[in-house]
Amino acid sequence: xxxxxxxxxxxxxxxxxxxxxxxxxxxxxxxxxxxxxxxxxxxxxxxxxxxxxxxxxxxxxxxxxxxxxxxxxxxxxxxxxxxxxxxxxxxxxxxxxxxxxxxxxxxxxxxxxxxxxxxxxxxxxxxxxxxxxxxxxxxxxxxxxxxxxxxxxxxxxxxxxxxxxxxxxxxxxxxxxxxxxxxxxxxxxxxxxxxxxxxxxxxxxxxxxxxxxxxxxxxxxxxxxxxxxxxxxxxxxxxxxxxxxxxxxxxxxxxxxxxxxxxxxxxxxxxxxxxxxxxxxxxxxxxxxxxxxxxxxxxxxxxxxxxxxxxxxxxxxxxxxxxxxxxxxxxxxxxxxxxxxxxxxxxxxxxxxxxxxxxxxxxxxxxxxxxxxxxxxxxxxxxxxxxxxxxxxxxxxxxxxxxxxxxxxxxxxxxxxxxxxxxxxxxxxxxxxxxxxxxxxxxxxxxxxxxxxxxxxxxxxxxxxxxxxx
Amino acid sequence: xxxxxxxxxxxxxxxxxxxxxxxxxxxxxxxxxxxxxxxxxxxxxxxxxxxxxxxxxxxxxxxxxxxxxxxxxxxxxxxxxxxxxxxxxxxxxxxxxxxxxxxxxxxxxxxxxxxxxxxxxxxxxxxxxxxxxxxxxxxxxxxxxxxxxxxxxxxxxxxxxxxxxxxxxxxxxxxxxxxxxxxxxxxxxxxxxxxxxxxxxxxxxxxxxxxxxxxxxxxxxxxxxxxxxxxxxxxxxxxxxxxxxxxxxxxxxxxxxxxxxxxxxxxxxxxxxxxxxxxxxxxxxxxxxxxxxxxxxxxxxxxxxxxxxxxxxxxxx
Numbered sequence: 001x002x003x004x005x006x007x008x009x010x011x012x013x014x015x016x017x018x019x020x021x022x023x024x025x026x027x028x029x030x031x032x033x034x035x036x037x038x039x040x041x042x043x044x045x046x047x048x049x050x051x052x053x054x055x056x057x058x059x060x061x062x063x064x065x066x067x068x069x070x071x072x073x074x075x076x077x078x079x080x081x082x083x084x085x086x087x088x089x090x091x092x093x094x095x096x097x098x099x100x101x102x103x104x105x106x107x108x109x110x111x112x113x114x115x116x117x118x119x120x121x122x123x124x125x126x127x128x129x130x131x132x133x134x135x136x137x138x139x140x141x142x143x144x145x146x147x148x149x150x151x152x153x154x155x156x157x158x159x160x161x162x163x164x165x166x167x168x169x170x171x172x173x174x175x176x177x178x179x180x181x182x183x184x185x186x187x188x189x190x191x192x193x194x195x196x197x198x199x200x201x202x203x204x205x206x207x208x209x210x211x212x213x214x215x216x217x218x219x220x221x222x223x224x225x226x227x228x229x230x231x232x233x234x235x236x237x238x239x240x241x242x243x244x245x246x247x248x249x250x251x252x253x254x255x256x257x258x259x260x261x262x263x264x265x266x267x268x269x270x271x272x273x274x275x276x277x278x279x280x281x282x283x284x285x286x287x288x289x290x291x292x293x294x295x296x297x298x299x300x301x302x303x304x305x306x307x308x309x310x311x312x313x314x315x316x317x318x319x320x321x322x323x324x325x326x327x328x329x330x331x332x333x334x335x336x337x338x339x340x341x342x343x344x345x346x347x348x349x350x351x352x353x354x355x356x357x358x359x360x361x362x363x364x365x366x367x368x369x370x371x372x373x374x375x376x377x378x379x380x381x382x383x384x385x386x387x388x389x390x391x392x393x394x395x396x397x398x399x400x401x402x403x404x405x406x407x408x409x410x411x412x413x414x415x416x417x418x419x420x421x422x423x424x425x426x427x428x429x430x431x432x433x434x435x436x437x438x439x440x441x442x443x444x445x446x447x448x449x450x451x452x453x454x455x456x457x458x459x460x461x462x463x464x465x466x467x468x469x470x
Numbered sequence: 471x472x473x474x475x476x477x478x479x480x481x482x483x484x485x486x487x488x489x490x491x492x493x494x495x496x497x498x499x500x501x502x503x504x505x506x507x508x509x510x511x512x513x514x515x516x517x518x519x520x521x522x523x524x525x526x527x528x529x530x531x532x533x534x535x536x537x538x539x540x541x542x543x544x545x546x547x548x549x550x551x552x553x554x555x556x557x558x559x560x561x562x563x564x565x566x567x568x569x570x571x572x573x574x575x576x577x578x579x580x581x582x583x584x585x586x587x588x589x590x591x592x593x594x595x596x597x598x599x600x601x602x603x604x605x606x607x608x609x610x611x612x613x614x615x616x617x618x619x620x621x622x623x624x625x626x627x628x629x630x631x632x633x634x635x636x637x638x639x640x641x642x643x644x645x646x647x648x649x650x651x652x653x654x655x656x657x658x659x660x661x662x663x664x665x666x667x668x669x670x671x672x673x674x675x676x677x678x679x680x681x682x683x684x685x686x687x688x689x690x691x692x693x694x695x696x697x698x699x700x701x702x703x704x705x706x707x708x709x710x711x712x713x714x715x716x717x718x719x720x721x722x723x724x725x726x727x728x729x730x731x732x733x734x735x736x737x738x739x740x741x742x743x744x745x746x747x748x749x750x751x752x753x754x755x756x757x758x759x760x761x762x763x764x765x766x767x768x769x770x771x772x773x774x775x776x777x778x779x780x781x782x783x784x785x786x787x
Binding site for chain 2: 242246261
């Protein structure tokens with residue numbers, strides 16, 4: 001399968017956005033670039049930009065490999081993408097509001113009711129409640145893949161608690177430290193303003209109980225969580241408190257944090273704790289990570305929770321295949337960003353097709369994430385396919401299937417110079433009084449030749465992502 | 471911006487453990503010096519290292535006898551020993567990660583790098599001849615952390631809680647070293663004020679990095695009155711009890727001004743500091759040096775607990 005390379009059209013023809021970078025690269029000595037890669041790693045390690053791997057005690061903190069070759073997008077490419085993303089996040093919020101109120105979209109027959117009723121991600125507790133500012137999913141990481149010059153697909157919407165934004169910022173920081181000259185030659189739009197936008201965005205949806213400047217806090221499960229570095233990073237960069245469940249309590253109808261001077265109310269909480277663990281009084285009663293009573297306070301206007309509980313219903317993989325209809329239903333215009341064609345195994349015809357074409361398809365669990373529990377047809381063995389087929393027949397509603405996409409490639413630095421590797425892109429989007437999209441995002445790259453799995457938990461790396469000003 | 475009680479607690483303990491790592495290294499340094507001579511009056515210098523660090527019970531539960539290599543390993547690398555250099559730095563760094571948002575990037579990196587570098591070195595066994603180089607490494611990394619702390623941190627309550635942790639730990643350490651060696655200061659057969667075993671005392675002063683400054687402050691001879699004065703009451707000596715309490719009381723005064731609340735721990739600190747100001751060496755000796763130090767160590771611990779309660783370090787407070 002021939003993939004679209006974002007840098008090289010052929011061996012001697014370079015795509016426009018990469019022209020200046022490529023020229024610079026040809027003047028570099030690849031050995032000294034290799035040394036720079038070592039420097040970058042030492043830098044990440046010293047900074048503590050690590051993620052924790054569950055169940056691997058020896059390598060409890062690991063680095064996500066960083067590749068020095070930036071992924072570059074032209075202004076026009078990005079602008080078109082950003083328009084599509086904006087349309088999509090507006091639709092997602094409208095969809096959530098509708099689902100938790102009148103469910104017009106179901107009445108209109110656009111999506112089947114069975115996908116909502118009985119779906120674990122749909123929270124009854126949110127029914128009839130409208131969060132401050134009418135915003136449900138404040139922070140979104142839309143996963144996008146590219147297959148050709150003008151061919152972009154949304155892979156996933158990540159409307160719960162997308163992570164990775166700290167890597168976006170640290171990758172840029174590293175590149176600017178190591179290659180300042182590149183930023184003098186290329187006009188790259190900044191990404192380091194993200195925490196500033198996040199803070200503004202959160203402050204703009206303060207709850208009714210807030211008087212004066214809103215007090216914001218980030219809620220983390222604690223230092224053993226895989227994304228703890230990011231939680232601390234964001235709190236630090238925004239200049240807000242990083243709290244754990246044990247630091248906060250419901251007092252006098254507010255959620256308050258225990259400070260050295262006594263309890264102080266929090267107005268907006270950016271929680272990096274999953275719905276199930278958020279409030280042991282309402283959800284998982286054994287949760288030690290959450291805040292007992294927060295849902296009551298929330299419903300009474302005492303706090304804003306970002307993202308709102310129950311947003312998971314909108315990025316559910318079973319819902320995903322209906323996104324084109326959803327976008328059109330709420331925005332009145334056809335979706336500007338395409339979905340990946342998806343077979344819903346719940347439907348008999350689709351299931352039959354999927355079982356007959358397992359070799360060419362990627363089959364995913366509806367509720368899975370992180371690249372686990374999926375079958376990548378083209379690289380699977382016969383035995384793996386047979387086992388998977390059984391699982392499929394047993395519980396077809398649990399799966400969707402998509403064609404194996406020829407993901408675009410961007411070169412990475414290897415011993416002999418450059419070599420193409422598959423990438424995806426996660427731009428970060430903030431929804432509040434307005435939609436704020438940070439130009440760029442996190443480019444994840446499959447470091448193994450030919451591999452299509454970019455997840456950091458499975459050997460993926462990252463790249464700095466540039467959006468050019470002109 | 472408000473400071474979380476848990477963050478104040480994390481800062482306090484991070485700095486206690488940074489201080490402790492270095493103190494453990496200094497104790498080993500003195501232990502090795504003394505054991506290398508046959509002049510020592512005490513047969514088991516290595517045992518007194520363990521006693522000074524307050525870990526003799528933990529050691530005896532695991533080993534018999536005081537073989538130098540075993541003691542060195544226990545004090546440097548052993549994870550079962552919460553005061554070993556490795557455990558201390560690990561605890562300091564875990565606390566540092568937890569309070570990451572309260573630290574400057576430079577300070578966090580200094581802590582993280584120290585942990586990385588020292589941990590890597592301690593992953594290999596340390597033979598006795600390599601000990602001085604390892605101790606030097608620990609001291610240098612400690613200096614890096616403290617220097618970064620002094621030059622990059624805002625002078626706010628974060629700074630105060632960090633100082634409280636560092637100086638309460640340091641006061642405890644100096645008091646323990648003295649208490650383990652007090653019998654050497656006042657042996658029955660010698661007169662108070664007479665010259666003492668030169669080498670022993672040089673080594674003890676060395677364990678608090680003060681063998682040069684002692685000579686600067688007093689005449690060259692090692693006299694019990696001077697050494698007690700130096701390590702306990704001299705406010706120019708940065709590891710003396712009195713100096714530690716100057717910083718502790720000052721830090722609490724800043725917190726008082728900042729929060730406009732006067733907590734019980736302020737009175738406790740003031741009372742301890744006053745006792746150090748009002749006592750003369752002679753009075754301390756007449757009243758019993760060991761008793762004085764015992765009381766001090768207990769009061770110092772109580773102050774640490776009160777600070778935790780008064781500033782809501784823990785849930786339910």
